[in-house]
Amino acid sequence: MTARFPVLVFDLDGTLADTAYDLIGTLNVLLMREGLTPLALETGRPFVGAGARALIERGFAHQGAALDPERTEALVRDFLVYYEAHIADESMLFPGALAALDRFKAAGFRLAVCTxxxxxxxxxxxxxxSAADRFAAICGRGSFPMHKPDPRTLWLTVEAADGDPRRAVMVGDSKTDIDTARAAGTPSVAVDFGYTDTPVAAFSPDRVISHFDELWDAVASLEEALFQRAIEAS
Structure with missing residues (x-):
């Protein structure tokens, strides 16, 4: 691959966007349909971030309801149909995210999503x-034969964005994101406001930020190492 642009690769749920309200809201629709008590946001928030199937399994288990594989598959299908229709009822970008994206894009970075x-x-x-136009690539489950934490998912996302893998940074909120970056040989910046019940610093990302206003300096602090890596590989 011809290297051209520095690239920031973002996770989506819990990193760029606070989607817990709509995800838990969809889960609650299924729970109530089954005669179970809906979850409070604070209870369900740690269940978010590992996909619809895991969210359903965790939510039903919390309410003491066992699910067999066939029933789980049916619930996943119902979940996705309802969620698609209500995907942004309450979801929103985290504070400062859009300004950060625009700043990096104006500075010549390619932006991508790997979710x-x-x-x-x-x-x-x-x-x-109103953020899709900022990204050179939006890759998710189904884009490739594999998914995170397989490092090929990150490599292929960087390629789709026409980015330089030697000057790539992964931004995420979870162990999965950090493990993906580490396996790919890519530095990681973790946000500490995402969806993990373990403090994200425990997973040893290269940098941790608490607001998107801090992302520029976090990436800048990695730039020297990124440039050196590019020089050594050229």
């Missing part, structure tokens, strides 16, 4: 949030 959310839903959400 385990289905690609179609990721694109729809970013369109609803």
């Amino acid at each position: 385990n959310k289905p690609e179609g839903l990721a694109r729809l959400l970013l369109e609803k949030l």
Whole structure:
């Protein structure tokens, strides 16, 4: 691959966008349909971030309801149909995210999304949030034969964005994101406001930020190492 642009690759749920309200809201529709008590946002928030199937399994288990594989598959299908129709009822970009994207894009960075959310839903959400046009590539589950934490998912996302893999940074909120970046040989910046019940610093990302206003300096602090890596590989 011909290297051209520095690239920032973002996770979506819990990193760029606070989607817990609509994800838990969709889960609650299924729970109530089954005669179970809906979850409070604070209870369900740690269940978000690993995909619809895991969210359903965690939510039903919390309410003491066992699910067999066939029933789980049916619930996943119902979840995705309802969620697509309500994908941005309450979801929003985290504070400072849009300004940060615009600053990096103006500075010549390519921007990309690498999420385990289905690609179609990721694109729809970013369109609803008026952010899709910032990204050179939006990749999700179904874009490639594999998904995070397989490092090939990150490599292929960088390639789709016409980015330089030697000057790439992964921005995420979870162990999965950090493990993906580490396996790909890519530095990682973790946000500490995402969806993990373990403090994200425990997973040893290269940098941790608490607001998108801090992202520029976090990436700048990695630039010297990134430039050196590019020089050594050239």
